[in-house]
Amino acid sequence: xxxxxxxxxxxxxxxxxxxxxxxxxxxxxxxxxxxxxxxxxxxxxxxxxxxxxxxxxxxxxxxxxxxxxxxxxxxxxxxxxxxxxxxxxxxxxxxxxxxxxxxxxxxxxxxxxxxxxxxxxxxxxxxx
Amino acid sequence: xxxxxxxxxxxxxxxxxxxxxxxxxxxxxxxxxxxxxxxxxxxxxxxxxxxxxxxxxxxxxxxxxxxxxxxxxxxxxxxxxxxxxxxxxxxxxxxxxxxxxxxxxxxxxxxxxxxxxxxxxxxxxxxx
Numbered sequence: 001x002x003x004x005x006x007x008x009x010x011x012x013x014x015x016x017x018x019x020x021x022x023x024x025x026x027x028x029x030x031x032x033x034x035x036x037x038x039x040x041x042x043x044x045x046x047x048x049x050x051x052x053x054x055x056x057x058x059x060x061x062x063x064x065x066x067x068x069x070x071x072x073x074x075x076x077x078x079x080x081x082x083x084x085x086x087x088x089x090x091x092x093x094x095x096x097x098x099x100x101x102x103x104x105x106x107x108x109x110x111x112x113x114x115x116x117x118x119x120x121x122x123x124x125x126x127x128x
Numbered sequence: 129x130x131x132x133x134x135x136x137x138x139x140x141x142x143x144x145x146x147x148x149x150x151x152x153x154x155x156x157x158x159x160x161x162x163x164x165x166x167x168x169x170x171x172x173x174x175x176x177x178x179x180x181x182x183x184x185x186x187x188x189x190x191x192x193x194x195x196x197x198x199x200x201x202x203x204x205x206x207x208x209x210x211x212x213x214x215x216x217x218x219x220x221x222x223x224x225x226x227x228x229x230x231x232x233x234x235x236x237x238x239x240x241x242x243x244x245x246x247x248x249x250x251x252x253x254x255x256x
Contacts, residue, residue, distance in 0.1 A: 018183040021238030021245040022167050022231065030160040039150050055146040095241055103150065105233030110149030113223060117149040 025102075028073055033058055034066050035106070038092070038099055041076065042125045046089040075099070100125065153230075156201055161186055162194050163234070166220070166227055169204065170253045174217035203227070228253065 016027045029035055036058065040051055051063055067090055070076035075096035078088040092099075110117045144155045157163055164186065168179050179191055195218055198204035203224035206216040220227075238245045 015244070017185070019244055019246050020164070020167070020183070021235045021242065021248070022163055023184055024242050024245050025234050025238045026160045026163060030158070030163070032154045032158040035150055035154060035158070036148070039148070055148070056151055057145070098237065098241060102230075102233045102237050105230045106153050107149045109226065109230050110153045113226060114149065114152050116143070116147055117152050118147050120149070 028069075028075075031066075033062050034070065035103065037063065037066050037070070038075070038096065039103060041090065041092045041096070042100065042103060046091060047081070047087075070096070156197075156203075159194075161190050162198065163231070165191065165194050165198070166203070166224065167231060169218065169220045169224070170228065170231060174219060175209070175215075198224070 015024060017023045029038070033056075036054065036056055037051060040054055045051055045054070048060070048063065051058060052060075067076060067078070071078060071090075074093055076090050077093050078090050080086050081089045104122070107120060111119050143152060145151045157166070161184075164182065164184055165179060168182055173179055173182070176188070176191065179186060180188075195204060195206070199206060199218075202221055204218050205221050206218050208214050209217045232250070235248060239247050
């Protein structure tokens with residue numbers, strides 16, 4: 001199975017509220033779940049059952065909606081891993097992978113400021 | 129008027145879903161508005177009318193709720209600037225100011241990946 005990756009910048013139609021870079025980013029991922037899905041993709045999770053194994057208890061509806069939104073934004077792409085019934089696995093595009101800087105800024109902030117948060121290892125973050 | 133600042137780490141009762149640093153951060157600010165308020169505080173805005181001047185159109189209810197939540201979390205403190213009726217202005221605590229790393233990671237990501245987003249200057253970010 002070949003897995004295509006996609007390199008492109010996000011479309012300017014991401015503007016909903018203003019041209020502020022923070023507002024535009026929050027329009028894409030300003031909720032309690034999207035960055036957890038991106039975290040899981042960085043951790044090498046690709047399939048629904050793997051996302052569900054994460055401790056936060058994401059529902060199937062939210063997972064499906066967020067993955068679709070991330071795909072539409074060009075941050076994630078899907079590829080079938082079985083047919084009859086067709087099932088997909090999800091991967092970060094090259095653009096999606098650039099979110100590692102945001103993910104790590106948050107991890108480092110929380111590790112310093114919220115006692116008791118776990119300390120992920122950067123080496124465990126996969127690149128596909 | 130003296131303005132007190134507060135230095136403390138966030139309370140561990142921030143844990144709602146897991147001890148993942150990203151999940152804990154999103155429990156505090158995983159929505160479309162909180163980081164915009166923090167952005168405005170970094171830009172030197174402190175009063176309700178100043179927050180309302182920002183282009184995204186935050187409502188008074190959301191602004192009040194988020195400021196209260198940030199205050200409870202120790203990221204923001206309020207101080208009265210007039211009496212009869214009492215009115216408050218809001219400032220980042222020392223802990224709140226440590227969010228500059230997260231804010232800048234998002235700004236830099238969006239400036240690279242979302243064409244047309246404006247490019248704030250770091251020197252315009254005030255420290256109180």
